[in-house]
Amino acid sequence: xxxxxxxxxxxxxxxxxxxxxxxxxxxxxxxxxxxxxxxxxxxxxxxxxxxxxxxxxxxxxxxxxxxxxxxxxxxxxxxxxxxxxxxxxxxxxxxxxxxxxxxxxxxxxxxxxxxxxxxxxxxxxxxxxxxxxxxxxxxxxxxxxxxxxxxxxxxxxxxxxxxxxxxxxxxxxxxxxxxxxxxxxxxxxxxxxxxxxxxxxxxxxxxxxxxxxxxxxxxxxxxxxxxxxxxxxxxxxxxxxxxxxxxxxxxxxxxxxxxxxxxxxxxxxxxxxxxxxxxxxxxxxxxxxxxxxxxxxxxxxxxxxxxxxxxxxxxxxxxxxxxxxxxxxxxxxxxxxxxxxxxxxxxxxxxxxxxxxxxxxxxx
Amino acid sequence: xxxxxxxxxxxxxxxxxxxxxxxxxxxxxxxxxxxxxxxxxxxxxxxxxxxxxxxxxxxxxxxxxxxxxxxxxxxxxxxxxxxxxxxxxxxxxxxxxxxxxxxxxxxxxxxxxxxxxxxxxxxxxxxxxxxxxxxxxxxxxxxxxxxxxxxxxxxxxxxxxxxxxxxxxxxxxxxxxxxxxxxxxxxxxxxxxxxxxxxxxxxxxxxxxxxxxxxxxxxxxxxxxxxxxxxxxxxxxxxxxxxxxxxxxxxxxxxxxxxxxxxxxxxxxxxxxxxxxxxxxxxxxxxxxxxxxxxxxxxxxxxxxxxxxxxxxxxxxxxxxxxxxxxxxxxxxxxxxxxxxxxxxxxxxxxxxxxxxxxxxxxx
DNA sequence: CTGAAAGCGCTAACAA
DNA sequence: TTGTTAGCGCTTTCAG
Numbered sequence: 001x002x003x004x005x006x007x008x009x010x011x012x013x014x015x016x017x018x019x020x021x022x023x024x025x026x027x028x029x030x031x032x033x034x035x036x037x038x039x040x041x042x043x044x045x046x047x048x049x050x051x052x053x054x055x056x057x058x059x060x061x062x063x064x065x066x067x068x069x070x071x072x073x074x075x076x077x078x079x080x081x082x083x084x085x086x087x088x089x090x091x092x093x094x095x096x097x098x099x100x101x102x103x104x105x106x107x108x109x110x111x112x113x114x115x116x117x118x119x120x121x122x123x124x125x126x127x128x129x130x131x132x133x134x135x136x137x138x139x140x141x142x143x144x145x146x147x148x149x150x151x152x153x154x155x156x157x158x159x160x161x162x163x164x165x166x167x168x169x170x171x172x173x174x175x176x177x178x179x180x181x182x183x184x185x186x187x188x189x190x191x192x193x194x195x196x197x198x199x200x201x202x203x204x205x206x207x208x209x210x211x212x213x214x215x216x217x218x219x220x221x222x223x224x225x226x227x228x229x230x231x232x233x234x235x236x237x238x239x240x241x242x243x244x245x246x247x248x249x250x251x252x253x254x255x256x257x258x259x260x261x262x263x264x265x266x267x268x269x270x271x272x273x274x275x276x277x278x279x280x281x282x283x284x285x286x287x288x289x290x291x292x293x294x295x296x297x298x299x300x301x302x303x304x305x306x307x308x309x310x311x312x313x314x315x316x317x318x319x320x321x322x323x324x325x326x327x328x329x330x331x332x333x334x335x336x337x338x339x340x341x342x343x344x345x346x347x348x349x350x351x352x353x354x355x356x357x358x359x360x361x362x363x364x
Numbered sequence: 365x366x367x368x369x370x371x372x373x374x375x376x377x378x379x380x381x382x383x384x385x386x387x388x389x390x391x392x393x394x395x396x397x398x399x400x401x402x403x404x405x406x407x408x409x410x411x412x413x414x415x416x417x418x419x420x421x422x423x424x425x426x427x428x429x430x431x432x433x434x435x436x437x438x439x440x441x442x443x444x445x446x447x448x449x450x451x452x453x454x455x456x457x458x459x460x461x462x463x464x465x466x467x468x469x470x471x472x473x474x475x476x477x478x479x480x481x482x483x484x485x486x487x488x489x490x491x492x493x494x495x496x497x498x499x500x501x502x503x504x505x506x507x508x509x510x511x512x513x514x515x516x517x518x519x520x521x522x523x524x525x526x527x528x529x530x531x532x533x534x535x536x537x538x539x540x541x542x543x544x545x546x547x548x549x550x551x552x553x554x555x556x557x558x559x560x561x562x563x564x565x566x567x568x569x570x571x572x573x574x575x576x577x578x579x580x581x582x583x584x585x586x587x588x589x590x591x592x593x594x595x596x597x598x599x600x601x602x603x604x605x606x607x608x609x610x611x612x613x614x615x616x617x618x619x620x621x622x623x624x625x626x627x628x629x630x631x632x633x634x635x636x637x638x639x640x641x642x643x644x645x646x647x648x649x650x651x652x653x654x655x656x657x658x659x660x661x662x663x664x665x666x667x668x669x670x671x672x673x674x675x676x677x678x679x680x681x682x683x684x685x686x687x688x689x690x691x692x693x694x695x696x697x698x699x700x701x702x703x704x705x706x707x708x709x710x711x712x713x714x715x716x717x718x719x720x721x722x723x724x725x726x727x728x
Numbered sequence: 729c730t731g732a733a734a735g736c737g738c739t740a741a742c743a744a
Numbered sequence: 745t746t747g748t749t750a751g752c753g754c755t756t757t758c759a760g
Binding site for chain 1: 454481
Binding site for chain 4: 014015016026027030031034058059061062063064065066067
């Protein structure tokens with residue numbers, strides 16, 4: 001047992017230490033721990049024994065340097081503070097770690113500047129692949145990754161990039177279910193609070209809503225199409241804006257759950273009730289949605305599916321190009337309505353149509 | 365402009381490329397980009413120009429290998445899914461990235477096994493420092509980090525480890541304010557839903573509660589001390605357990621906000637009202653607390669303070685030991701009550717004390 | 729099947 | 745001040 005002259009630090013064992021301890025060459029140690037099949041079982045056993053005894057583990061940096069693979073996966077999200085993303089991150093992390101990858105998280109906060117910084121960080125750290133879960137990606141970023149030959153997977157509705165794969169979320173299905181659900185209950189006047197429209201997905205959700213309304217034979221009022229920011233505050237603000245309108249909708253759909261929770265809050269403050277005064281539908285189905293008061297009817301988009309598809313696609317594209325995984329893949333992600341308690345009959349559905357008066361009365 | 369014989373990949377420029385482009389040695393390039401002051405300005409200019417023209421950035425892996433610093437900070441949290449942590453992570457990330465560090469996140473989910481795995485991941489990646497924000501740390505883990513001479517900062521109430529610094533959260537202050545607040549309103553029967561008691565911090569909060577109750581001259585009922593798990597579900601379950609008791613408290617304090625939201629939900633389901641039937645106090649003050657219905661009275665613990673203190677302490681301890689930062693530091697973190705709308709007079713405070721009958725009636 | 733040796737891209741002595 | 749050179753710990757030819 002040697003120790004450095006002064007400090008009480010551990011002997012710092014490396015591959016050489018293991019090699020000498022196991023009486024083999026460092027090459028054999030390397031082969032053994034990398035599970036190269038052509039190693040003599042006897043030597044391998046000696047190596048493993050040495051590894052255990054010395055409590056050795058390879059230096060990731062060195063390995064990365066020589067092999068070119070960092071064993072790092074980038075994960076870019078829009079806002080780590082929105083509960084949907086932690087749920088996604090959590091899934092992503094589990095799968096990645098199980099496969100021997102570490103993950104590097106970047107949160108863009110919807111700011112292009114930050115997004116660029118994130119991308120740069122990923123590039124600098126030489127991630128082996130990136131999942132851009134930010135629902136809307138700038139083309140030039142994809143190019144940057146493509147230039148370094150780094151597999152990218154991102155969320156979109158329609159494919160176009162060559163060297164990348166996409167998760168095609170079918171926003172339409174869920175939103176349509178939502179609109180239909182509302183229509184069946186008797187709602188005709190439905191508002192939609194979108195996410196930041198610079199996000200392609202936010203725009204897509206909004207457009208899906210408009211289309212579905214048309215499909216249901218309902219007209220959409222421009223005043224009831226509000227742009228939010230996918231967070232609690234913006235949901236509240238948007239609803240307050242709606243309440244200032246002379247003409248109220250009877251239901252509101254939101255581009256995500258946080259927005260809906262913000263709406264619930266605005267309604268609470270205005271002493272209006274859900275679903276008696278307004279029906280409400282969210283999007284995402286975060287775990288919290290089950291816990292709002294009342295529990296939120298929402299469109300579920302499984303973050304587990306998203307995470308799983310993302311990691312496995314990335315991993316597939318990282319295989320030494322056998323040509324097969326070359327083509328950019330496309331995975332469908334479904335959405336569907338989860339009915340809870342924020343949707344009900346529109347006010348006075350039974351008693352006729354004199355809502356204006358009542359509304360006035362109720363407004364504080 | 366050369367390019368590899370077949371693929372359309374970029375020329376892969378490295379420090380040598382920059383050196384030749386700038387007509388200097390690689391050492392000069394290294395010095396320049398590392399801001400070593402003794403570089404001739406003329407050469408430096410040439411280097412920067414080359415860097416810009418070639419769009420060069422250093423290979424992190426190589427740099428880490430030779431310098432021994434990974435520029436990686438570990439951040440271990442208990443549960444990324446609990447909104448408190450994303451808020452913390454977000455702060456942490458911003459500060460770290462601004463200082464040139466990347467962060468590695470590990471989520472323990474309260475499982476010692478996972479916790480160990482996290483620690484191992486950090487060790488393997490050779491993080492330059494670790495913040496263990498999991499509110500309760502196993503000694504042996506700290507030893508592992510200490511053995512590799514990695515600075516650690518963690519949350520605790522009392523210092524003891526040598527080569528590490530702590531964030532001493534003053535749970536007492538906030539909890540005491542909470543109990544006092546309740547007592548002043550007239551509550552005598554207060555329940556407490558703790559976090560998982562294997563977490564030191566959870567136990568500390570519980571003990572603080574018990575002490576504060578004594579201080580307020582109130583007795584604590586064993587039946588009203590329930591162990592939860594710091595998440596939505598466990599909050600709901602705990603409250604349901606309380607509702608099955610023959611004797612009800614009039615208020616409940618929770619070890620964190622998620623628990624409180626779970627409680628609100630249980631109460632909602634039981635058609636009981638907050639604060640009319642039960643007063644409720646959370647802990648953490650996540651952004652969401654402002655948005656619950658009604659908005660949650662809670663004890664604020666600033667995750668911004670936590671994150672800032674953590675990063676700066678870590679960074680300080682990473683300086684080439686000048687002796688000064690040697691001693692393990694201790695930073696105080698305050699807590700304080702934020703009164704919102706889940707606390708009010710106990711039921712029948714005005715009309716005397718015949719609550720049992722009413723309760724029976726109200727129970728569905 | 730094994731070992732010797734050549735780097736991966738960079739930093740840090742050491743010389744000039 | 746600048747350049748030359750020796751590794752950091754590992755993987756991976758290439759002989760044997």
